[in-house]
Amino acid sequence: MAAGGVLASGIVSVRSVFGSFEDSAHMLKAVELAESSNGLTAPHPKFGCVIARGRRIVGGGGLYGQGARSAEVQAVEEAREQARGATAFLSLEPGDCGGDDAAIAALVQGGLGRVVVGMRHPLAHFRGxxxxxxxxxxxxxEVGGExxxxxxxxxxxxxxxxxxxxPLLYRxxxxxxxxxxxxxxxxxxxIAASSGHSAWVSSAVSRHRVMKTRAQSDAVIVGGNTVRIDNPxxxxxxxxxxxxxxxxxSRALDLPRDANLWDVSKANxxxxxQKGSNLEFQKLLTSRGVEVVEFDFLSPRAVMEHCYMRGYLSVLWECGGMLSAPAIQDGVVHKVLAFIAPKIVGGLRAATPVGELGMVQMTQALKLSDVAFEQTGPDMLVTGYLHPIPDISHGDDKLASISRENVAVIPNKPSIIRFNKPWDRYGALSTLSYHPITLPDxxxxxxVWSSVEHYYQASKFAGVNDQLAIQYIAEIQGAESPEEAARLGETLSSQRPDLVRKDxxxxxxxxxxxxxxxxxxAYPALKSFLLSTEGSVLVESSQNDSLWGASINGVGLNHLGRLLMDLRGEILRGPPTGNLVNGHTKTSVNDHRYFLDRCRQQVTSQ
Known part of the structure; x- marks a missing residue:
């Protein structure tokens, strides 16, 4: 039988068009590593890399979070000399922001003889x-599907x-x-008894599974009824x-004044x-730190388009039937997770998971694809897709001819450049991008700090004569991703404001x-990337940061964008004083005062 054929039993032979079952197993291991960060960091493009010599895996790595060290770098470091001539299996084509190509450099310098890519990067500025x-x-x-x-x-x-x-493919x-x-x-x-009581429909095992799913999401959505009845x-x-x-x-904002969700100490x-609804209640929410977003017409699609603009990749709907039905009708629900408990509660008026869809015949029913079944405790979990995962395996190779030197140049440069997520087109401008910096103590x-965000958060406690403050700095410096460093710094400074430096x-x-x-x-490619934005206004588009970002509706101070534009201008014309030392500018006391005065002027001018 020829290689790649099928045995009489219907089982594919050991050798396939791809290579071997070992190859498939290695790719599945790369996916496992890619998903190892689930629940630890916000959703982000997931990368996994396995380096193998035949059946034996000699190195591996997975992207921990936005801006963390690339999976390929981790795998090559673990494999060391055994990487030479070996095969690397990548769950997703590398996509380093800013053109420094750390993942590519690691694979080339590691001497890999063969690289198998599960799929091309979906984002146009990385694809190919x-x-x-x-x-x-x-x-x-070798590329999957090609x-x-x-x-x-x-x-x-x-x-x-x-x-x-x-999530990235849908986006x-x-x-x-x-x-x-x-x-x-x-x-x-x-989903509840006729009285509305719903605690608990499913088992503790199923509820724990829900917690893990929440942790893998950027946001969780509920309607007003869920807040009023369940107070989640x-x-x-x-x-x-x-x-x-x-x-x-909630269109009418007829919500309780003391709901658990108004406590934003643990989550936003x-x-x-709807625009103009219950303005007095809006003021109450704002005073408690709750963000209020008004729409001309509130609908599931309008909300999801807004979430797209915020940079979300994954959203979990935990609403009742009154909201799930219009969300399905708007075409914004892609996947369903249904936990079925072995219970019967009855009740003609008892709530069901999906409200009225206007269907009168069973032939109109929506069918799920890629359906899977899993037992969670005594319950059955049924998953499936209302809209199949988009397949981009057969795409063009427009970016194949772009050289590394040209990556930093931005074609069709817009007058306003918005940036936020490090995997976006302009993600290298973010404080969350993985570009280690070296600064003197x-x-x-x-x-060495793993990112700008690591250094910034740790600096909150610098110079404080307290052992706990020193411990906080070490914890932040050891955070595996910039996002984790940000979470640590913000949490610790809110819990112990007395340990934050007074100035x-x-x-x-x-x-x-x-x-x-x-x-x-420190990075020539990054410097070129920043200079290529000349003439454009840089805006940190974070929706919930009014100091460093533009905040909701663009009313924030955007100090990160301002500092980047200042730095861009000073690189082009030279700093007021100071000189380059070991890859960064050594500024004098007068320079520090100059920059501080400028920052104060920016604040007061607002």
């Missing part, structure tokens, strides 16, 4: 770039690659975050890790409503300026 760069470097590259076909084990491996990055293909509708119902299809917390209840934003949709809450010794409100602008300077002057 790494594949082309590796091939130019003489590395043999250089090898499907069938058997490899088809399952390629599907796993798509599933791992389904690119539909200009919406991936939305999952979750509900728990009894065997007779009820919508936190993950898991120690540490990512807490999603909590979104309440956003109330989305208080006695002049060089200290922080004054010096934090210079701290950020110093870190940005170290970052963009």
């Amino acid at each position: 770039k790494a594949i082309a760069a590796l091939r130019r470097a003489g590395v043999r590259v 250089d090898f076909g499907g069938g058997g084990a490899i088809e399952a491996a390629l599907k796993a690659c798509q599933s791992a990055n389904a 690119v293909s539909h200009n919406l975050p991936m939305s999952t509708l979750k509900y728990a119902m009894t065997l007779d299809g009820k 917390n919508l936190t993950t209840r898991l120690e540490g890790g990512h807490q999603p934003d909590r979104i309440v949709m 809450t956003i109330v989305m409503t 208080s006695i002049g010794n060089p200290v 922080w409100d004054v010096v934090k602008f210079q701290v950020m300026r110093t870190a940005l300077q170290a970052k963009f002057l």
Whole structure:
């Protein structure tokens, strides 16, 4: 029988078009590593890399969070000399922001003989770039759906690659975050008794599974009825890790004044409503730290388009039938997670998970694809897709001819450049991008920080004569991703404000300026990238940061964008004083005063 054939039993032979079952197993392991950060950081593009010599895995790594070290770098470091001539299996084409190509460089310098890519990067500014760069470097590259076909084990491996990055695929293909509708119902299809009582429909095992799913989401959405009846917390209840934003949709804002969701000490809450609704209640929410977003007409699609603009990748709907039905009708629900408990509660008026859809015949029923069944405790979990995961395996290779030197140049430069997520087109401008910086400590010794965000958050406690403050700095410095460093710094400073340096409100602008300077002057590609934005206004588009970002409706101070534009101008014309030392500018006392005065002027001018 020829290689790649099928045995009489119907089982695909050991050799396939892709290579071997070992290849498929290695790719599945890469996907497993890619998903290892689930619940620890906010949703982000997931990368996993496995380096193998035959059946034996000699190195591996997974992207921990936004801006963390790339999976490929981790894998090559672990494999060391055994990487030479070996095969690397990548769940997703590398996509380093800013053009420094750390992942590509690691694979090339590691001497990999063959690279197998599960799927091309969905984002246009990354798609095909790494594949082309590796091939130019003489590395043999095979791409899923292009250089090898499907069938058997490899088809399952390629599907796993798509599933791992389904949120990113939906975002690119539909200009919406991936939305999952979750509900728990009894065997007779009820989510509550006739009285409205619903604690608890499903088992503790199923509820724990829901917590893990929340932790993998950017946001959780409920309607006003859920707030009034259940008074939920919508936190993950898991120690540490990512807490999603909590979104309440309510047109009339007829909500209780003392709901659990108005406590924003553990997670952000956003109330989305109709313009002009219950203005007095809006003021109350704002005074408690709840963000209020008004729409001309509140609808599931309008909310999801807003979530897309916020940079969300994944949203979990935990609403009742009154909201789930219009969400389905608006076409914004892509996946369903249904927990079915072996209980019967009855009741003609008892609530069901999906309200009226206007269907009068069973032939009109919506059918799910890729349906899977899983037992969770005594319950059955049924999952499926209302809209299949977009398949981009057969795409063009427009970016294949772009050289590494040209990556930093921005074609069709807009007058306003908005940035936020480090995986966006302009993500290198973010404080969350993975670009380690070296800065001297208080006695002049060089200290390496994994990102600008690490340095900024740790600086809150610098110089404080307290052992706990020193411990906080060490914890932040050891955070595995910039996002985790941000969460640590913000949490610790709110819990122990007495340990935050007394002059922080004054010096934090210079701290950020110093870190940005170290970052963009240490990496030639980053410096070119920043200079290529000349003539454009830079806006940090974070929706919930009114100091460093533009905040909601663009009313924030945008100090990060301002500092970057200042730095850009000073690189072009030269700083007022100072000189380059070890990749960053050594500024004098007068320079520090100059920058601090400038920052103060920017604040007062607002």
